[in-house]
Amino acid sequence: MGRYVIxxxxxxxxxxxxxxxLLHYMVSAGIQLRGNPARAFFGERxxxxxxxxxxxxxxxxxxxxxxxxxxxxxxFNPCLGLFVERMGNVAVGxxxxxxxxxxxxxxxxxxxxxxxxxxxxxxxxxxGIGVLAGVLAGLRSGGFIDYVVKISTVLAIAIPVFVxxxxxxxxxxxxxxxxxxxxxxxDVMGLVAVTYKxxxxxxxxxxxxxxxxxxxxxxxxxxxxxxxxENLRADYVRTATAKGMPQRRVIGVHxxxxxxxxxxxxxxxxxxxxxxxxxxxxxxxNVPGIGGVVIRSVRFNEGPVVVSMVTILVIVYLVVNLIxxxxxxxxDPRIRYD
Amino acid sequence: xxDIQSAGPLGQxxxxxxxxxxLPPGDGPSTERNASLWADAWRxxxxxxxxxxSSVAVLAVMSMALAPWLWTSLDPQDCEIELGRQxxxxxxxxxxxxxxxxxxxxVIYGSRPSxxxxxxxxxxxxxxxxxxxxxxxxxxxxxxxxxxxxVDIVMGLPFLLGAITLLALWRKRxxxxxxxxxxxxGWPLVTRIMRASVLATxxxxxxxxxxxxxxxDLRIITRHVLPNAIAPVIVVATIALGSYVAAEATLSFLGxxxxxxxxSWGVLITHGTQWALSPxxxxxLLVPAGLLVVTVLAFILMGDALRDALDPKLR
Numbered sequence: 001m002g003r004y005v006i007x008x009x010x011x012x013x014x015x016x017x018x019x020x021x022l023l024h025y026m027v028s029a030g031i032q033l034r035g036n037p038a039r040a041f042f043g044e045r046x047x048x049x050x051x052x053x054x055x056x057x058x059x060x061x062x063x064x065x066x067x068x069x070x071x072x073x074x075x076f077n078p079c080l081g082l083f084v085e086r087m088g089n090v091a092v093g094x095x096x097x098x099x100x101x102x103x104x105x106x107x108x109x110x111x112x113x114x115x116x117x118x119x120x121x122x123x124x125x126x127x128g129i130g131v132l133a134g135v136l137a138g139l140r141s142g143g144f145i146d147y148v149v150k151i152s153t154v155l156a157i158a159i160p161v162f163v164x165x166x167x168x169x170x171x172x173x174x175x176x177x178x179x180x181x182x183x184x185x186x187d188v189m190g191l192v193a194v195t196y197k198x199x200x201x202x203x204x205x206x207x208x209x210x211x212x213x214x215x216x217x218x219x220x221x222x223x224x225x226x227x228x229x230e231n232l233r234a235d236y237v238r239t240a241t242a243k244g245m246p247q248r249r250v251i252g253v254h255x256x257x258x259x260x261x262x263x264x265x266x267x268x269x270x271x272x273x274x275x276x277x278x279x280x281x282x283x284x285x286n287v288p289g290i291g292g293v294v295i296r297s298v299r300f301n302e303g304p305v306v307v308s309m310v311t312i313l314v315i316v317y318l319v320v321n322l323i324x325x326x327x328x329x330x331x332d333p334r335i336r337y338d
Numbered sequence: 339x340x341d342i343q344s345a346g347p348l349g350q351x352x353x354x355x356x357x358x359x360x361l362p363p364g365d366g367p368s369t370e371r372n373a374s375l376w377a378d379a380w381r382x383x384x385x386x387x388x389x390x391x392s393s394v395a396v397l398a399v400m401s402m403a404l405a406p407w408l409w410t411s412l413d414p415q416d417c418e419i420e421l422g423r424q425x426x427x428x429x430x431x432x433x434x435x436x437x438x439x440x441x442x443x444x445v446i447y448g449s450r451p452s453x454x455x456x457x458x459x460x461x462x463x464x465x466x467x468x469x470x471x472x473x474x475x476x477x478x479x480x481x482x483x484x485x486x487x488x489v490d491i492v493m494g495l496p497f498l499l500g501a502i503t504l505l506a507l508w509r510k511r512x513x514x515x516x517x518x519x520x521x522x523x524g525w526p527l528v529t530r531i532m533r534a535s536v537l538a539t540x541x542x543x544x545x546x547x548x549x550x551x552x553x554x555d556l557r558i559i560t561r562h563v564l565p566n567a568i569a570p571v572i573v574v575a576t577i578a579l580g581s582y583v584a585a586e587a588t589l590s591f592l593g594x595x596x597x598x599x600x601x602s603w604g605v606l607i608t609h610g611t612q613w614a615l616s617p618x619x620x621x622x623l624l625v626p627a628g629l630l631v632v633t634v635l636a637f638i639l640m641g642d643a644l645r646d647a648l649d650p651k652l653r
Contacts, residue, residue, distance in 0.1 A: 018491030023503065026522070030507035037507060154642075158635040160584045162591045163627045166611045170620055194615070276498025280588060284611070294499075298506045298593050306506045310499045317496055 004329050012322050019314055020090070021083060027307055028079045031066045037303035041099055059304040060086070060096060090315075095308040098297070104308040107293055115278055115289035117202060121209025122274055123267075126216040131263065133217075134224025135256065141229055149225070153218035161277050165211045165284035169194040172207065195286040208285040215277045216270035223266055227259040234258075261332050268324030272317050375569065379647035389643035395636035402446050403453035412443035414601065432625045436609040444601055445626050451602035452630075455513055456582035459520035464575050466521065467528020468568070472559060474529065475536030475567075482533075489526040497523050498588070505594035516595055520582055531574055535567035542566070569648040573641050580637025587630055603630045 031037065038056040039047075047055070056062040065079040089095070095104040137149035159167075176192040190200030197204040231237065232255060240250045279291035286292070290309065297305040383389045402409055417439035426433040432441040474485040500523050508515045539545065545562050553561075583603070589595030590604030591611060598605055603626050610623030 014487070015490060015494050018487070019494040022491055022495060023500070026504050027507055030504060034508055154635065154638055155631075158580070158584070158638055159631050160588050160591075160607075160627075160634075162588060162611060163607060163623070163631070166614050166623055167627075170614055170623075173615065272496035273498075276496050276502075279498065279502065279592065283592065294502060295592060298502060301506075303507045306503055310503045313499055314495060318494060321494075 001329065005326065008322065008325055008329075012318070016315070016318055017087070019318065020087065020311065023307065023311060023314070024083045024086060025078055027303075028066060028082070029076055031061065032077060036061050036066065037301070040301040040303070058097070060089075061304065090311065095312060096304055098305045099300070099302055104305060104312075107305075108290060108309060108312050111288060111290045111293050114196075114201070114205075114287060115282070115291065118205050118209050118212060118278060118281070118287060118289060119271075119274055121205055122213035122216070122277075125210050125213025126220050126270065127263075127267075129213070130217045130220030131224050131260070134221040134263075135228060135251075137221065138225040138228035138232070138259075139251070141225075146225075149221055153221050156214050156218040161211065161215055161280045162284050164214060165208070165281055168207060168211055169284070196288065205287065208281050208287055211284075212274065212277050212281040216273055219266060219270060220263055223263050224259060227262050228255060231255045231259045261328070264331060265324065265328050268321040271320045271324075275313050275317060375566075375648065379644075382647045383643060386643050386647070388639050389647075392636040392640040392643065395632060396640060399449060399453065399633050399636070402449040406446045406450065409446045410440075410443045412440045414439055414443040414447040416440070416443075426621060433621050435606065436613065436622065439601075441621070441625055444606060445603070445629055448601045448603050448606050448626065449629075449633075451513060451596055451600055452583055452586050452604060455516055455520070455586045455596070455602075456579050458517045459524065459582045460575050460579045462517065462521035463524040463528055463578060464571060466525040468532050468564075468571060470525070470529045471532020471571075472536055472563070472567075475533040476540060476555070476559060476563065485529065486533075489529050492523065492526045495523065501585070501589060502592060502594055505589065508594075511595060511597045513596060513600070516586065516589060520585060524578065524582075527578075528571055528574060531570050532567065535570050536563055539563050539567040570645075573645040573648060576641035576644055577638055580634040580641070583630065583637070584634050 036056055038052065038059050038061055041047075041055050041059075042052075053062065063079060063082045065077045065082060093105060095108075097103055098107065133149045133153075137143075137146040140146055172192055172194060176189065176194070179188060179192060187200070187203060190197050190203040191206055193200070193204045194207075195204070196208070232251075234255075237250060237255055240254050241247070278289065279294050281287070282289045282291035283295045290313065294306060294309050297303075297309065417435075417437050419438045424434040424438070432445070435441050435444050470485050470489075474482040501519050504519045504522070505511065505515060540563060545558060548558050548562050586595055586602060587604035587607050590597070590602065591608045595604050596602045606626035607623065607630065610626055613619040614623035
């Protein structure tokens, strides 16, 4: 186990550096092709050269390799010096400020708890319903439930989250009105609210969380189903049945435990999908989380803030993946020895 | 070039449609040629109602994108702003868009940018993916090491977050920027699949035979490895087409995709989401979103059917 952990940690470093370089390179190429985002700070007004230079310095985009004129490798100068500098900044937790001078790390930390709650509800939905649907479908492959699960998972993949979110809101509005007219309590009204309510930090996130969870639910259900069906054919299941073990225990303990390994592995990947989906869901339900901040920065043309926020999210994503990989090694001892 | 004899049952020229025409009607005794993977797959697919239905839907959508005038005689740019958001009725069965254009005509003409972005992105992803996948799988060693590392790194970037970042800095939302970003973030998936498929094909007896007969690498790759390793990529490409149609809409919704005056499904749905919650305007969302969902669904189901037909393990 120790050797596996060390090897995985060593692989982690080039992946992180590589992902950052990819982001940095594409961002630099974008600036070289499209002009400095600091220009957007002034909107329609034309700033004096000194002011423009000052703002460029403020957002750390004053490096000559980002310039459009007099740049030797334009527009594909990789700006290696700037990359090293940025990595240094990231290492000490400096992600710059937004256009109002607020630290990006502060913005991130103040928005993080909301997104964390949203993600938690989504993951619970994804695992709870996804695994249950997958098990029911896998036990009777070709049966009615299998058919229903198959159709609903394909539908869940085909409907974009933002369409699903609006459609859920559309169908909830008349229901909520009916509840209010019949004197429902405030808690119930918080639950069926179509936007985030500060007074109900958990309840008003339930519906957005479920919508977000649907995104990964289909994959979880399908994985569970395939994996369960494969394991049901395994020798150890036959042995367990042959020695007279009750069916409930054969499936509930022996088969399920082994079937869930690929599902756990998939959680790392689906966390990345979740991060992207959170941007969409938070925008639909007006949730003031990290995704909401990203979208607001996009709308206000605050390019540097988007890059910093996404950089932090990528770190979180890669760390989660690392943890999932470790968990995988704990669950399935076979992979430690390859 | 077309020496079918030397290709024999190994290298099948012209996947799918080439076999379709040579297929004998009914259940006649199959010739050796028809026992190939593609012919078997075709015979299975044509009897699969899901595949037939989804390919009819795909063909319909494709014809909308290529020749929208076949579907409507109305001009999508013939708009009256005072008719904006007028519900269905009065000669406009699907109502009017936000800008007072006929919704049906807008949706039909809106398929072109959406489908164009998806098709171009898929083509790009498949081309880059096949090329890098073959290089990594066939040549192995350091070529493989480099390509596989780059693939790992690009896949370490969550798709939607990466796309938002890149397009946010682009600021002007031209269609080619969207296509470029989809390709840059999407190719590693195809590379992985192609590489695995090439690795499995490379050690087949017929490839060894060709090599011992002195065939060049280029010939082995184009005549033996590629035709036999490409099936999984076709499946993934079909599904990717659907997901890129959805991705265009999502990016437009987030404000980083296509923008008016371009009228794509994404742009129409985005207008729909802004108005859907006000009473009587739900159709602004439901009409374009409905067509989008049907299209995405058709591509996914078609890909699933292709996978079932092309995977010999399931037989």
